[in-house]
Amino acid sequence: MSVIQVSEAARDRVHGLLEKEGKLESHALRLRVVGGGCSGLRYELSFDEDLNDADSTVEAGPVRVAVDEKSALYLVGTTLDFVDTLQESGFKIVNPNARNTCGCGESFSA
Numbered sequence: 163m164s165v166i167q168v169s170e171a172a173r174d175r176v177h178g179l180l181e182k183e184g185k186l187e188s189h190a191l192r193l194r195v196v197g198g199g200c201s202g203l204r205y206e207l208s209f210d211e212d213l214n215d216a217d218s219t220v221e222a223g224p225v226r227v228a229v230d231e232k233s234a235l236y237l238v239g240t241t242l243d244f245v246d247t248l249q250e251s252g253f254k255i256v257n258p259n260a261r262n263t264c265g266c267g268e269s270f271s272a
Contacts, residue, residue: 174194190226
């Protein structure tokens, strides 16, 4: 079982962003869990070309998503999605391990 699942919408959005920046072949999307936010933990997304053996890597078509070993403990079973509606637009992380989330949805506790 992979640490995370990547929806088709998220894959397409990441692909477009990497392609626009000329990083499709060299970089992966890194999903990290870091301390912070009103609930104690928050997600961080960035492009990263430095992957290591301890990373869990998910291949979603031409897109790679990397999760470091520590973050993987909080992310098992998580789905990375992308939504673009009238009410919200951006990456949406559906994490079954999050016990509580803050009102703004930016942080969680596990």
